[in-house]
Amino acid sequence: MAVVTVRNPGTGEVLGEVPATDAAQVAATVERAQQGQRAMAATPAHERADLLRRVADRIEAEREDLARLLAAENGKPIQQTRGEVEAAIRIFRGYAGEATRLFGRQIPLDAVPGLEQHLAVTVREPLGVVAALVPFNYPVELYAHKAAAALAAGNAVVVQPPSRCPLAMTRIAAMVQDAAPAYAHQVVVGGPQTSQQLAELPGIAAVTLTGSTAAGREIARRAAGTLKKVFLELGGNDALIVCADADVEEAARAVVLGRLARGNGQICCAVKRVYVQSPVHDAFVDALVAQTAKLTVGDQLLESTDVGPLIAEEAAGRVLDAVRTLVADGARLVAGGIRSRAFLDPTVLVDVPADSPAFAEEIFGPVAPVARFDDPDEAVRLANASPYGLHAAVFTRDISRALSIARRLDVGGVVINGSTALRAENLPFGGTKDTGGYREGIHDTVLDFTRQKTVVVMDAFR
Incomplete structure (x- = not known):
């Protein structure tokens, strides 16, 4: 039987193995899920609520072990995986109430x-059966949103x-x-081919995906053949606009905490573009570089x-390639830009050309590119020029x-005087344009x- 070997991305240490699911097993899983679906549909709402509360209690009882395991396999610092x-x-308790x-x-x-x-x-x-496709960056939290919601509504769920x-x-x-109930919740393990098979199988009624825009387009295309519902929460390239009257220390802190030191920069709603009005540009950059220097990179x-x-090391390599492309386009590196295996020092770039193609793309790592603007209308235009529209x-x-x-920003959510890396489970979360158009929340x-x-x-x- 084929297995997937899981390693600590920082050390390479083998943490465990999970059996891979081949195409025949995926099809059999979806077939069994029809039985689970009938059982869930017949389960009263109060019992579905009790089920989700019991799960929440069990997670709570093991929360420290789960947080340490998640940190080891994912790379996020332990304090963040606890969160x-x-x-x-x-989320499980919230969906218990919604049931x-x-x-x-x-x-x-x-x-x-x-x-x-008449009445x-x-x-x-x-x-029906919901296929839940879970990303690597927040696997426990986003799994909870998808699986708990499906069960709360009386669906069966197949999770990848x-x-x-x-x-x-x-x-x-x-x-x-x-x-x-038996077969109401099942797991399949595999790569893109597994996701695509789930999108195509007629026994799946809906697919929910958090992932890249490219993956979302492919899932939607394949799901169209059976007219199943598709819920997509995709990429982002969030802009942070710093006006001349802003508190530059707080604005810099929002970039540090919401981009460089949150999820190692691997968050769809992290600050990925910073536009600073000319009168405070230099003061903001000084504050950002000073705060970045205090961050600790390591285990x-x-x-x-x-x-x-x-x-993974390849992911860090791609981020560094994007940094080098921005520098080649005229940006100036003022902090970081150093990679060691899967580790990348938090990186700050200034004088970033607003028309650089690399600036328009999502960089999935601890990088803060800063551009200058003169008029707030110009900042809105630059922010809206992105194909993404998350936060x-x-x-x-x-x-x-x-x-x-x-009001003029073409995005799913706007944070005033704070970081875009904000997601509360009771708020609708999602965006416009290439971000997918869906809103996820309890x-x-x-x-x-x-x-x-x-x-x-x-x-x-x-």
Whole structure:
């Protein structure tokens, strides 16, 4: 049997193995999921809620072990993986509550002449089997959003974990499988071919993916053959706009904490482009470089580490290549830019040409490119020029200016005087354009994973 070997990206140490799932096994898994789907659809809402709460309790009981395992396999510092596991606990409990709030509607038919005596109501029903495709950067948290939402709505779920760091997620998946009806929750392990097969199989009713825009396009194309629902949360190239009246120390801190020292820069909603108004440009860069110099790069299992290894050496190499391309285009390197295996020192670039093609692409690592602007209208134009539209941020003391800029930014969310690397589970999260258009969150996803059925009672009011 083929296996996937999981290693610590910083040391190369083998952490474990998981069996790979071949195409025949994937098809059999989806076939079995139909049985699990029938069982979940027949499970009362209060029992689905209890199931999710029991899972949350089990995660909580093992949260430190899970956080350490996740840090070891993923590379994020231990303090951040603790936060990710805590988020997963909240998400499972949040969806437990949502399971009991799948409300229908009574629609007044007396709004239509001749239908005054009839009664119409809607009910929420599960979609069917949901395929959940989970990325490497926040595997536990994003798995929770997808699997817990599917189960809360009465669906079965087939989950594909990230092949580079599946261990913590599959340990939690085992807890879910213990609590759920047989075949209501199953895991398949593989690469892009597995994702594509799930998108094509007619036994899958919906696919939810967090990943790259290229992957999202391919999944959508393959899913179109069976007209299944597709929920895509894809790439981002978030802009942070620093106006002349901003607190430059706080703005620099937002870049450091929301980009360089959060998830090792491997976050779709991290600050990836910084536009600074000319009067405060130099002061902002000085603050950013000074704060960046205080970050500690090293072993992700040490409490003192701010930035750990990227998910793989190849990933760090790609990020460094992007840095070199920006320098070749005219940017100036003022901090970092040094790679050692999977580790990349937090990097700051200034004088970045706003029209550089590399500036328009998503750089998935601890890199902060800074460009200059003169007028806020110019900053809005530059921010909107990206093909992505996840988040953006604005730093200014003028709330009217902040709201005006926020209104004109073509993105899914705007943070005022803070980092774009903000995701609360009860907020709708997603973006526009090549980011996919979907919104994920406990109040939204559970509804998206249901369908409405209309029931009409003729002559109910005779």
